[in-house]
Amino acid sequence: MNYSSYLDTADFQALALHIMIGIEIPVHFLGFYCILFRTPISMKAVKWGMLNLHIWSIGLDLGVSLLTVPYILYPALAGVTLGILSKFGFPVSYQTYLLGVLIGLLGVSIVSILENRYYLLFAREHWWRHVRLPFLIFNYIAACSYFTPAYYYIPEQTEALQNVFKMLPELPQEIYDAPVFVLATDFRYVVFPVCFMTTLMVAESATFIILIYGNMAERNKKLSLSRHTMKMQTTFLRCLNIQTSIPLLILLLPMGYLVISRIFKIYCQSANNLCFIIIAAHGLFSTFIMLYIHSPYREACFRIFCSKITRYSSRFSTVSTVL
Known part of the structure; x- marks a missing residue:
């Protein structure tokens, strides 16, 4: 059997992700x-919180597009990696764990920036100031360790690979000849940790958003904040919510497909490839949104690019006049 489309191939996956990293680096x-x-x-x-979020968004982009370049045979938890780490002989198990940690740290960075906003606005004299450091340490430890069960229960590869090939339809010969790595044959060791971390991050983020809006509404009723301050804080919080939520909503598309693919045992390699391309674009979308919705950054970008266009136009006009 041969793949029906170039979109199915590992060459397409590697090329697409390498092109994407070339676009992402200057934007980042x-x-x-x-x-x-x-x-x-x-x-x-909030400067350092935003920088922390930006760093981990870049980390996930680099992890997928450059370091690992995963080519996944989903709905089996198996595949090969085509990135730089494979060229240097890093085991695929380490690469898989790295991606899991990067995803976890990205979630923690979103929670951290929301927690920081809550603390600065409402909790400096609250009991929360004594709890926030252990809370943040716990989150970072959870992000670095939640994927441990999946790593610890990696199956014996020979038998696991046979089970994977039985699950999937007939594949091209190059896949059978490739060093395919099987992360798990029992999905519980992957799904449960991922669900735990996802639920934790969503619950914490929602809690801080509710606390911030609730406290702002209460102070607005008591008129303890000026209208200008309230408007400024509301605008910034809205921008922050857009900056964090839209990239996550973008991730729902590939994640939703992967869940459906597993439930109904659908194998479509081109869809698998496109899912990881979308995941790799998460940080790019996040950076574009950040640069656009925050007016100081938007104005800085306009000045940078408009001045270059103006200088280029003036040089072109000068050359045309001379000619």
Whole structure:
């Protein structure tokens, strides 16, 4: 059997992700520049939280598009990696664990920026100031360790690979000849830890959003905050919610397909490839949204690019006049 489309192949997966990383790197550098040098005093309190979120978004992009480049034979939890780490001989089990940790740390960075906002606005004199450090440490430990059961119960590969090939339809010969790695044959060791971490991050994020809006509404009733301050805080919080929620909503598309694929045992390699391309684009979407919705960053980008266009146009006009 041969794949019916170039989209099914490992070559397409590698090429698409390598092209994407070429687009992502300059955009991410622009994001770094804006956070470090164009964050106004009014946003100084959240500067490092935004930088932390940006770093882990970049980490996930680099992890998928450059370091590992996964080619997954879903609905089996098996596949090969085509990235730099494989070229240097890193075991696929380590690479899989790395991706799991990067996803967990991204979730923790979102919770951290929301927690920081709650603390700065409402909890500096609250009992929460004594709990926040252990809370954050717990989250980071959870992000670095939640994938341990999946790693610990990696099956014996020869028998597991036979089970995988029985599950899937006939594959091209190059797949049978490739060093396919099987993460698990029992999905519980992967699904339960992932569900635990996802539920924890969603619950914590929702809690801080509710606490922030609830406290703002209460203070607004008591008129303890000026209208200008309230409007500024509400606008910034809305921007922050958009910055964190839209990329996560984008991730729901591939995640939803992967769940459906597992339930109904659908094997479509081109869809698998496109799912990981969308996942790899998460940080790119996040950076674009950050640069657009926060007005200081948007204005900085307009000045940078408009000045370059103006200089280019003036040079072109000068050359045309001389000719």
